[in-house]
Amino acid sequence: MFYILLSVIGGAFVTLSMIINGNLGERIGGLKGTLINYITGLSFAVVLFLVAKLTGNTLSIDRSNIAGIPAYAFFGGMLGVCVIVLSNKVIPKIPAIYSMVLMFVGQLIMGMVIDYFSFNKFSVGKLIGSVFIILGLLYNFNVDKKTSKKVVEN
Template sequence: MFMKGLFVLVALCGGMVMGIQTPINGALGKRIGGIEGALISFAVGLLCLSLAVLFLGKGNLSQVTHVPKPWLIGGALGAIGVTCSILSVQRIGVAGTLTAAVVGQILVGLTIDHFGLLGVRRTPLDFSRVLGVILMLSGLYFVLRQNL
């Protein structure tokens, strides 16, 4: 139980970092262009992760040639997500962008869980999860209603 709680905090911190990243990337994109801003964001990320692997890494990068090819699209999906964020934040604000992104993540997450896709344990959709989505969509409406 403690470990699950710890990882809830880790995920919460990750979300908070994304909350800071969104307006920073938005400002960068406004100055140099949306796709260009995403490129710079990922280039800086590549540099940081390269240093982390160099000094802290304990994995085996040579195994990348042996993983299923669909597992390699995560970076492309991240690039799309960051670019969408950069393009959205100037038009619907930070809170609107983050709320919409979280709702999108939850919708995809529920679908993946329900069908047990991508190797995760199957967790069927039930009333409480549907109610959660309805409440999240309601929250999205209230966060965005001034920008609609």
């Protein structure tokens, strides 16, 4: 149960950070906003590292630790930058709920692709679920569009 709660909190943080980064990107530009995001993140990570070190945790990084890491694992930071740049462009243009649902659909589809190529597994249920999510999003978008037209007319 604890890890489920942590996952929900992590998801909420993702949404909040995307909204904050989107606003920052709109004010100063997507790339500048991403740079500030990562400088701030690095600073926070260094503080966490120092606190962990002061409390006795061994967080040493040496060549033997790094040598065992597969090369593709180093692309996570690069992909993170791409996510921030993309969200900085998208968030100010479409409502947050649509952004989050569309990103969730992207995650779901990429998860299916990875499962298929890594484990030779394909889930028809997840594909159907993704289609229903997209259809629900389109339906809700049309309802919102009609509602906003009625508000403007009145």
